[in-house]
Amino acid sequence: MVLDWLFEGQNAARLGKGLLLTAQISLISVVLSCVFGTLFGLMLRADNRIVRFIGRLYLETVRIVPILVWLFGFYFGFAAWTGIHIDGLWVCIWVFVLWGVAEMGDLVRGALESIEKHQVESGLAIGLSRWQVFRFIELPQSVRRVLPGSINLFTRMIKTSSLAALIGVIEVVKVGQQIIENSLLTMPNASFWVYGLIFMLYFLCCWPLSLWAARLEHKWEH
Helix, strand or coil: CHHHHHCCCCHHHHHHHHHHHHHHHHHHHHHHHHHHHHHHHHHCCCCCHHHHHHHHHHHHHHHHCCHHHHHHHHHHHHHHHHCCCCCHHHHHHHHHHHHHHHHHHHHHHHHHHCCCHHHHHHHHHCCCCHHHHHHHHHHHHHHHHHHHHHHHHHHHHHHHHHHHHHHCCCCHHHHHHHHHHHCCCCCCCHHHHHHHHHHHHHHHHHHHHHHHHHHHHHHHHC
């Protein structure tokens, strides 16, 4: 049977290890993006115009240049330029963090700027410091507004982690390709079943996050 073939030998274990590596890339990238993206969002609202300009330049650069170009640039270009080879896993994490910080920062900036100015002015008028206004007025509301969008961003990061296969990282897609190549003679339609299984794995990882984001968005809008 097809399922017997798909899980024979070490195929299932290899797919599991590949999925674990995908989760590792995604989890580290998401955590670092949350921390530094929040700080970057505050930077985008700085009073200093030069600081805001640098932040906007970084944001637009990351958005304009495709993720694949960043991956190839860091993995191949950096090694050719400096002679230092960086493991593909860390290249993926660095690139994903660069991307995640930019996108998360813009979400934080948008959430903070969406808070009505009269709330901030009212807080200052009753004697609250600027830090207290941020802590008690801006922060609670911005967290609620940024969370659905950030969850969608993290879902996109999980899906985009499949690009790691293009620089030799043995994540779940790369493992699937290897299984297909080893099974072409015995199972001509191997690609259908392997990629179908990988599709289900990504779906099971991302669908709950998408549902959670939609539920939070619906809950907080009503």
